[in-house]
Amino acid sequence: MSIADVVIAEIIFAWVILIGEVPFGLLSDRWGRKPFILAGFVCEWLSFTVLLEAHVYETLRMHKREERFETVWRVISIGGLLTSGLAALVGSYAVRSVDLIWHYHVSWWVLLGTVLLTFFLKEAAREQDGETSSLKTLLIGLSFRRVYVRILCLVLLYGATIDFVDEFWQLYLRDQTIPMVHFGFVFVFFQVMQAIGASLSQFRSPVGWAMIYIVCLVGLSVASPLVSIGLLGTLYLCYGWAEPYVTTVIQDIAPTNGRATFTSLISVIERLAVLGTGTLFVFVERVFSLQMTYAALGLVSLMLLLLYSVTRTRQN
Numbered sequence: 001m002s003i004a005d006v007v008i009a010e011i012i013f014a015w016v017i018l019i020g021e022v023p024f025g026l027l028s029d030r031w032g033r034k035p036f037i038l039a040g041f042v043c044e045w046l047s048f049t050v051l052l053e054a055h056v057y058e059t060l061r062m063h064k065r066e067e068r069f070e071t072v073w074r075v076i077s078i079g080g081l082l083t084s085g086l087a088a089l090v091g092s093y094a095v096r097s098v099d100l101i102w103h104y105h106v107s108w109w110v111l112l113g114t115v116l117l118t119f120f121l122k123e124a125a126r127e128q129d130g131e132t133s134s135l136k137t138l139l140i141g142l143s144f145r146r147v148y149v150r151i152l153c154l155v156l157l158y159g160a161t162i163d164f165v166d167e168f169w170q171l172y173l174r175d176q177t178i179p180m181v182h183f184g185f186v187f188v189f190f191q192v193m194q195a196i197g198a199s200l201s202q203f204r205s206p207v208g209w210a211m212i213y214i215v216c217l218v219g220l221s222v223a224s225p226l227v228s229i230g231l232l233g234t235l236y237l238c239y240g241w242a243e244p245y246v247t248t249v250i251q252d253i254a255p256t257n258g259r260a261t262f263t264s265l266i267s268v269i270e271r272l273a274v275l276g277t278g279t280l281f282v283f284v285e286r287v288f289s290l291q292m293t294y295a296a297l298g299l300v301s302l303m304l305l306l307l308y309s310v311t312r313t314r315q316n
Contacts, residue, residue: 025264085191197240217298
């Protein structure tokens with residue numbers, strides 16, 4: 001597949017989410033989290049993360065511990081990163097003695113175990129003092145008030161760009177003449193950096209982290225091979241910090257009886273941004289080079305950071 005083909009696949013994936021995200025979020029708010037978490041594991045492509053965020057938040061809220069959501073979510077993120085890093089190492093070594101289909105068998109059994117464990121999840125009690133927020137109400141709530149524009153800018157700054165870093169860092173490093181045999185260790189390095197970022201919750205400076213992120217994106221367009229690995233690692237460090245922070249902000253402002261729907265709406269806007277960024281990515285790659293696409297991603301992030309800054313108010 002060419003780079004353009006991969007981006008087209010990413011765009012198709014985004015459209016699938018656009019079509020299914022909000023309806024399933026609405027149903028989750030009406031029927032409960034557990035059935036849809038289970039369905040998410042079974043179908044795999046269902047937007048499981050949105051429902052898990054809501055389930056974790058509401059479980060903590062049930063025990064009057066919702067202020068610990070960010071800490072808990074960071075632990076979950078770090079656990080996932082370390083597990084995927086371990087899986088990458090095991091998979092890269094296993095391929096020397098077994099065929100590739102073995103990896104799919106292992107994944108199938110692990111997913112089956114997860115499905116079985118999901119049956120034992122305890123559904124958090126939902127608030128009964130009001131009706132479930134309708135889609136119309138939530139859309140009105142997402143009107144262009146400064147606080148929502150500000151949150152969306154922070155979400156999109158990372159969400160509209162990190163997908164393309166994830167998809168193409170292997171091709172980028174290959175073009176930088178770094179041997180592919182080292183990619184497994186490079187991947188683990190990125191996972192560790194993201195896990196470190198997720199543990200740095202005490203450093204609350206969204207603008208500072210975003211500026212580092214933008215400088216690294218632009219730097220990839222001119223960096224040497226070894227420096228480029230460091231820049232990519234720093235990108236994942238910044239994203240590791242941002243993901244739990246932004247997730248917590250979204251959960252804090254989401255309406256009690258429409259949490260999954262509200263988060264789905266945020267995700268839909270993020271996917272729309274990915275469609276636009278993907279089109280720009282393909283254009284820059286065809287006209288210039290893969291390296292220059294990272295400078296374009298940095299420009300997109302910079303514009304979102306500027307909008308984030310000018311929408312600041314005393315309340316947010």
